[in-house]
Amino acid sequence: MTKLLFMGTPDFSATVLKGLLADGRYDILAVVTQPDRAVGRKKEIKMTPVKEVALAHNLKIYQPEKLSGSEEMAELMALGADGIVTAAFGQFLLTKLLDSVGFAVNVHASLLPKYRGGAPIHYAIINGEKEAGVTIMEMVKEMDAGDMVSKASTPILDEDNVGTMFEKLAVVGRNLLLETLPGYIAGEIKPEPQDHSQATFSPNITPKQEQIDWTKSARDVFNQVRGMCPWPVAHTYLAGQRFKVYDTEVVEGEGAPGQILEKNKKTLVVATGNGAISLRVVQPAGKPKMEIIDFLNGVGRTLEVGDQFGE
Structure with missing residues (x-):
């Protein structure tokens, strides 16, 4: 042996x-x-x-x-x-x-x-x-x-x-x-x-890399989110507080990067620099990880179309 x-x-x-x-x-x-x-x-x-x-x-x-x-x-x-x-x-x-x-x-x-x-x-x-x-x-x-x-x-x-x-x-x-x-x-x-x-290199992900840049394309944001799930987890900011994003979907839509384009009881669509993404699994500050429907029926009830993600 x-x-x-x-x-x-x-x-x-x-x-x-x-x-x-x-x-x-x-x-x-x-x-x-x-x-x-x-x-x-x-x-x-x-x-x-x-x-x-x-x-x-x-x-x-x-x-x-x-x-x-x-x-x-x-x-x-x-x-x-x-x-x-x-x-x-x-x-x-x-x-x-x-x-x-x-x-x-x-x-x-x-x-x-x-x-x-x-x-x-x-x-x-x-x-x-x-x-x-x-x-x-x-x-x-x-x-x-x-x-x-x-x-x-x-x-x-x-x-x-x-x-x-x-x-x-x-x-x-x-x-x-x-x-x-x-x-x-x-x-x-x-x-x-x-x-x-x-040769190319892949050093450990930095905190700065975890933050979503909404000016990038929808596909780039989609890749960033899944490229950091389940760790270290991509994040953005909502009303000045950190907001983690675990899962998204690329959808159609245009608007100012980070702006909410569509909101209903089951869907929250956010504009990027090119296209849009639908948030699917998130974690607001101080709350557990949750499906978007639970967020929208809870702490996300007050959000409106036109509200902005980002610093």
């Missing part, structure tokens, strides 16, 4: 880990994941999805705040792993750790060299890409710049958002890794260098 260290954090990573655990060719010596974090309004401490899987399988778990310079580093290097598999781990790996094993590969949720970085799925949707994918690549010191072992793609549909694409690509990545890792380990698959001149 090939002895592995697995490093990952979110549900995407957990799906890949489950695949490796179900495959009799691999022995997971230890799992490295991010520390437990306080989440939500109640600040409840929550384990990472990868930690939950590791606990269910009685695996050794490491959770350094920062792997570089940690006490855990020496322990990991002493475990005698043949290789490392990472998937959305969220930290850089030191060269000495990479050099301590026979191979190290990453399951990256983009079709490299496009969208190197921490938010590839977000940017693919925001930019209106027609497909997304996964690349299995060798790990090097430079971020997501290693040679490519294999790739697989899947369409991005209008009904997709970040959440659904993460689920789809986790399965794509799991299957691709299990299909190609044996051949790679055996030396039957020769990794292909990336064309670095074609």
Whole structure:
């Protein structure tokens, strides 16, 4: 059996880990994941999805705040792993750790060299890409710049958002890794260098990027909203208060950007720089996430055609 260290954090990573655990060719010596974090309004401490899987399988778990310079580093290097598999781990790996094993590969949720970085799925949707994918690549010191072992793609549909694409690509990545890792380990698959001149980047989404720019086209606003759902969530302002938008639909209509064009008991249509969108799922300040019909029958009753979204 090939002895592995697995490093990952979110549900995407957990799906890949489950695949490796179900495959009799691999022995997971230890799992490295991010520390437990306080989440939500109640600040409840929550384990990472990868930690939950590791606990269910009685695996050794490491959770350094920062792997570089940690006490855990020496322990990991002493475990005698043949290789490392990472998937959305969220930290850089030191060269000495990479050099301590026979191979190290990453399951990256983009079709490299496009969208190197921490938010590839977000940017693919925001930019209106027609497909997304996964690349299995060798790990090097430079971020997501290693040679490519294999790739697989899947369409991005209008009904997709970040959440659904993460689920789809986790399965794509799991299957691709299990299909190609044996051949790679055996030396039957020769990794292909990336064309670095074609590289694009997908850094973590900033608060400024979350804010809806109503002067953009309806399609761009539609892509932004689904490219940030269910996290970090696009927002605008209504009467000076933050107003989150989770789901929209492109519709016909023209008017001043951010202006309400149509309002009835079930529909709220807002103008953009080109076209309009119908809001479908929203969250007013201080309220829970809700369908637009519930908003319009509640705190949104006082809105009128001509009212304005935005700062």
